[in-house]
Amino acid sequence: MLHKHIARHTKKYVRHITKYLYERDTFFATIAVFVFLILLGMIPINFYVLNPMKLALKDFDFNDIAYAKLEKTANVKKDNRIVVVNTGHLDRAELGFLIEKVSSYNPKVIGLDIFFKGEREPDKDSILREAFKKTKNLVAVSVGIWGEHDFTIDSNNFDDVIPKRGYANLIGEDIGTIRYYSPFETVGHEKYPQITTAIIKEYDHEAYEKLEKRHKEQEFINYKRRVNTDVKQYQIIESEDMMADNVDSNLLKNKIVLLGYINYDPNDVEDKKFTPMNDKFAGKAIPDMNGIIVQANIISMVLDTDYIHKMPKWVAWVVAIIIGWIHMSLFIRYYLESHIWFHLVAKLAQLFSVIAFAYLGILLFDKFEVKLDMKYTLYVIALAVDVIYFYEAFVGWLHRKYGYQTIFGHHHNPLENATHHNNDHHKHETTTHQSTTHEHH
Amino acid sequence: MKKIVYFFIVAFFPFLVSAQENMFVIYSVKGTVSVVENKVETKAKIGTIINNGSTIKVGAGSFATLLCNETKMFSLNKAGSYTTSSLSDSCKTNNSSVSANYMKYIWNEMTKSKGTPEKNRKAYMSNVGAVGRGDVNNVWVDQRLDSVNYVSGTIPLSWKCFVDEAEEFEFRLYDASKTKVIFPKAVKKKHVNISEISQLIQPGQTYYWNATVKGEPENTARQYLHYKTKDEYQAFLTTIKKADGTESEAEMNFRLGFVLEENHYIGEAYNYYLKATQLDPTNSFYRNTFMSFKKDFEIK
Numbered sequence: 112m113l114h115k116h117i118a119r120h121t122k123k124y125v126r127h128i129t130k131y132l133y134e135r136d137t138f139f140a141t142i143a144v145f146v147f148l149i150l151l152g153m154i155p156i157n158f159y160v161l162n163p164m165k166l167a168l169k170d171f172d173f174n175d176i177a178y179a180k181l182e183k184t185a186n187v188k189k190d191n192r193i194v195v196v197n198t199g200h201l202d203r204a205e206l207g208f209l210i211e212k213v214s215s216y217n218p219k220v221i222g223l224d225i226f227f228k229g230e231r232e233p234d235k236d237s238i239l240r241e242a243f244k245k246t247k248n249l250v251a252v253s254v255g256i257w258g259e260h261d262f263t264i265d266s267n268n269f270d271d272v273i274p275k276r277g278y279a280n281l282i283g284e285d286i287g288t289i290r291y292y293s294p295f296e297t298v299g300h301e302k303y304p305q306i307t308t309a310i311i312k313e314y315d316h317e318a319y320e321k322l323e324k325r326h327k328e329q330e331f332i333n334y335k336r337r338v339n340t341d342v343k344q345y346q347i348i349e350s351e352d353m354m355a356d357n358v359d360s361n362l363l364k365n366k367i368v369l370l371g372y373i374n375y376d377p378n379d380v381e382d383k384k385f386t387p388m389n390d391k392f393a394g395k396a397i398p399d400m401n402g403i404i405v406q407a408n409i410i411s412m413v414l415d416t417d418y419i420h421k422m423p424k425w426v427a428w429v430v431a432i433i434i435g436w437i438h439m440s441l442f443i444r445y446y447l448e449s450h451i452w453f454h455l456v457a458k459l460a461q462l463f464s465v466i467a468f469a470y471l472g473i474l475l476f477d478k479f480e481v482k483l484d485m486k487y488t489l490y491v492i493a494l495a496v497d498v499i500y501f502y503e504a505f506v507g508w509l510h511r512k513y514g515y516q517t518i519f520g521h522h523h524n525p526l527e528n529a530t531h532h533n534n535d536h537h538k539h540e541t542t543t544h545q546s547t548t549h550e551h552h
Numbered sequence: 553m554k555k556i557v558y559f560f561i562v563a564f565f566p567f568l569v570s571a572q573e574n575m576f577v578i579y580s581v582k583g584t585v586s587v588v589e590n591k592v593e594t595k596a597k598i599g600t601i602i603n604n605g606s607t608i609k610v611g612a613g614s615f616a617t618l619l620c621n622e623t624k625m626f627s628l629n630k631a632g633s634y635t636t637s638s639l640s641d642s643c644k645t646n647n648s649s650v651s652a653n654y655m656k657y658i659w660n661e662m663t664k665s666k667g668t669p670e671k672n673r674k675a676y677m678s679n680v681g682a683v684g685r686g687d688v689n690n691v692w693v694d695q696r697l698d699s700v701n702y703v704s705g706t707i708p709l710s711w712k713c714f715v716d717e718a719e720e721f722e723f724r725l726y727d728a729s730k731t732k733v734i735f736p737k738a739v740k741k742k743h744v745n746i747s748e749i750s751q752l753i754q755p756g757q758t759y760y761w762n763a764t765v766k767g768e769p770e771n772t773a774r775q776y777l778h779y780k781t782k783d784e785y786q787a788f789l790t791t792i793k794k795a796d797g798t799e800s801e802a803e804m805n806f807r808l809g810f811v812l813e814e815n816h817y818i819g820e821a822y823n824y825y826l827k828a829t830q831l832d833p834t835n836s837f838y839r840n841t842f843m844s845f846k847k848d849f850e851i852k
Contacts, residue, residue: 181653186645188622343579343617343625348598357581362599470654477650 131447132440136518140443140502141436144494147501148487170288170385173469173485174476175392178334183477184388187335187344190411192314194218194346194366195338195403196353197373198225204235206370207242209350213370214246216363220313222306223251224279224371224403227268236268243272250309252279255296262296264303277309281384281405282329288385288395289405291329294322294413307409314367318414331419333412333480334388338404340375345407347373367410371403420481427484435491438464439499446499447518457496464492574643576602576618576636579625583614588633602636609633612733618642630722630736689771690714691721691763696848697818699776702746702753703785705819709775710743710850711763720766725749728758730774738766743850746777746819755781785817802831806838809845818849 131137177183196213198206206225213221230236243249254265255278264278282291294308304312312319322330336344348358372382383398384405391397412418441460445453472485502519509515578585578600585596588607596616602608608628610616615629620643628634648656669676693711700709713721723744725735735752737744742763753759760774780788792811795804809824825842832838845851 176654176657177650180657181650182646182648183650186623186647189619191622341625343619346579346599349580352580352598357597359578359597359599359601466658470651473650473654 127444128437128441130440131443131518132437134440134443134518136502136506137436137440137443139506140495140499141432141439143502143505144435144439144491144498145432147494147498148490170284170395171393172288172290172387173472174482175288175387175389176469177473177477178388179390179392181473181477184335184337184344185342189344189346190336190407191346192366192414193369193407193410194348194363195369195371195373195407196348197350198370199350199372201350202235203227203231204238205350207235207238207240209353209370210239210242210246210249212353213363213368214242214248216358216360216368217365218363218368219248219365220310220367221246221249222310222367222369222406223249224306224369224406226252226254226265226279229268240269240272243269248313249273250275250277250306250313252277252306254278255280255298255303262298262303264298275309275313277304277306279306279402279406281402283384286385288387288389289332290387291331292409293329294325294327305409307406307413310367310369310410311413315414318416321416322413325418330409330412331421331482332386332405332409333417333419334386334408335411335417336404336408337388337400338373339399345404369403369407371401371406373401373403417480419476420479422481422483424484427487430483430485431487431491434464434468434488435495438492438495442495442499443518446503454496461492461496465489468492573604574620574636574640575622576608576620576639577622578602578608579617579619581614581616584611585609585614585616604636607633607635612736613731630738631733689768689773690718690765691768691771693763693773693775694848697775699778699816700746700818701778701780701785701816703780703782703817703820705823706745706747706750707818707822708743708745708850709761709777713742713765715765718765721763722766722770723763724761724770725752725777726760726762726774728760730760734759753777753779755779756784780817785820788815788817789820800832802828802835802838805831806841810841813845821845822849822851 196209198209201209210221210223227239243251251267251269251273253267253276256263256265264276267273267276270276278296280293281289282293283289292305292307294305295302296305297303308319308322311322338345338347346362348362352358374381374383377397380398382402384400384402385395385398386400386405389395389397389399438460442453442457445456449456468485468488472483475481475483506515506517506519510517578587578596578598580598581596586593586609587596587600587602588609589603589605593609596608602618608616608618610628610631610633612631614631615627617625617627618639619625620639624643624645626639626642667675691711691713697709697711700707709723711721719740721739721742723735723737723739724733726732727734735749737748744761744763757779759777759779761777762771762774764771789808792808793804795807799807805824806828809821809828812818812824813821822845825838825845829835829838829842
């Protein structure tokens with residue numbers, strides 16, 4: 112008995128959505144939403160120049176909620192292939208000693224995430240130079256600069272003694288979230304690797320080849336691990352512990368050792384980046400991750416071949432069209448038949464749709480590492496309500512001028528038969544609807 | 553027979569899985585920390601794997617941060633020996649799914665109401681318009697207890713806390729070097745009675761103490777505690793006993809209580825204030841002073 116009751120009610124509510132689904136006007140109104148959306152996009156002026164909401168959410172991605180609030184990566188294990196040694200504020204001579212000490216633990220690759228501009232005290236420079244000469248498995252960073260047409264590498268004080276290099280540049284707006292990186296760039300006529308690519312080439316040639324074969328200009332970074340006072344998903348060793356041999360002899364053996372600056376103080380923002388893992392997913396104000404940990408995340412991703420698959424744009428548009436169409440059908444049903452409830456239903460539908468589709472996006476991202484851009488869908492749902500009014504006016508005009516048959520008929524049209532504008536709204540709407548549907552069939 | 557064996561395997565499989573051993577790795581270490589394995593004690597180093605059945609020893613003032621199953625981090629900052637089985641509770645992880653967390657988050661956001669800064673200043677007053685200096689510490693010790701001269705009896709070494717939800721505190725008693733912890737204790741109350749440490753301290757020696765909210769960094773401030781010998785105290789008492797004019801017994805006791813309090817003999821001051829109020833119970837000044845004294849030092 113109960114299941115029949117549930118089935119009957121479900122049918123009833125499904126009917127609310129599907130009643131107008133195959134009407135010509137529902138199709139055209141949905142298309143109108145997209146036309147409106149495209150027209151808005153074609154306006155060459157940034158209307159959000161003084162829009163605080165738009166500015167605050169410029170860097171926003173729904174999937175960031177998964178990191179910030181949903182503990183997406185809370186149970187990800189420490190990556191045992193990578194060890195980070197915190198160089199702190201060591202001078203060049205101390206860095207030289209540290210590199211030699213790290214090297215004595217037989218790591219497979221040492222990645223140095225520090226660049227050296229110009230000369231300093233000759234004795235200290237000389238110690239560091241010697242350390243570079245001795246350490247054959249060292250890969251160091253350089254800084255790339257995009258000119259008008261080409262990418263060039265800035266000169267570095269120890270270029271002559273460090274043959275293996277990679278640029279440290281990441282992709283992101285100035286004070287913006289780092290979501291992408293470019294694995295290779297062309298310098299002159301040669302392919303020049305990013306630092307993580309250069310490190311992976313030394314550590315795991317198979318993973319390197321896989322990355323190379325992807326032929327992607329830029330890769331989405333799949334962040335999985337962080338390091339802060341509460342969570343340590345990479346092994347961090349302080350330079351003092353390293354120098355004092357306070358480290359197990361097997362900890363660095365055959366591993367990737369990254370040397371870079373780590374600090375846990377939220378007020379120290381030196382080399383800290385905004386990432387999707389920031390606790391604030393909207394209006395990010397304090398950078399959350401040291402640059403070296405961003406690089407470590409890239410290495411982990413490439414070694415695990417754990418790339419994020421971004422859905423093509425057309426999929427996002429198709430999803431937006433289907434969802435927009437279903438919403439339009441529901442909105443038109445209430446617009447014509449229960450106008451008094453129209454705005455309430457529309458607002459509730461928008462709210463629940465945002466929650467549901469944001470969830471769908473997060474779920475795809477979490478379970479399948481697929482990034483589907485749901486923003487078009489959400490734009491369409493938001494615009495649909497306003498577009499109905501425009502559409503109604505437009506088809507009203509077509510009806511008067513060319514006798515275009517529409518389910519909107521005389522609804523809300525003051526120029527049409529004045530007798531329709533009595534208080535018996537519902538009755539009128541039903542009548543007009545019935546007549547048009549007959550003609551359709 | 554086979555069926556019975558299969559039955560037991562199937563029935564107890566979940567228990568076998570849940571009884572899986574945890575794996576501990578030392579993530580960082582400070583001070584004297586060692587690992588005892590097969591009765592052999594070795595210095596704990598970063599990256600040392602602690603096998604099942606091993607014991608980790610943490611010395612006074614030292615700490616070790618461990619990772620359990622390469623996921624869950626926790627610290628051992630109390631001196632003592634810990635077996636791997638005693639640490640298994642620290643391995644518990646939050647296994648709620650992203651979907652469950654999403655629903656929880658949406659519900660909390662939809663039902664949360666903080667009001668506006670104009671109407672609910674309590675919820676919006678976490679912004680501090682000042683700089684912080686020194687360590688972040690939520691425990692504060694009254695200046696009156698900055699120095700204590702102890703002779704006998706008991707008084708509470710108390711503190712105040714700025715965090716309402718703090719449930720447990722770490723009390724530490726240091727030797728004269730201010731660095732070596734000779735008595736660490738986790739307490740739920742905001743005080744430790746001197747009687748609890750009287751066995752550990754020697755007359756004529758200087759000690760220091762402090763307290764922190766459990767889990768917060770160690771407080772750099774140290775409160776002075778001098779265990780005076782009976783002779784030292786008697787010599788001091790003789791100097792202050794002399795009075796220029798005549799005074800009643802109650803007056804003398806009150807005066808001695810006051811001078812002893814000024815000179816940080818809190819326990820002894822208590823006795824003299826008490827005596828003064830007993831000798832002259834009608835004197836409201838004595839009574840009020842004694843009550844304020846008890847309140848200031850949180851003597852019940």
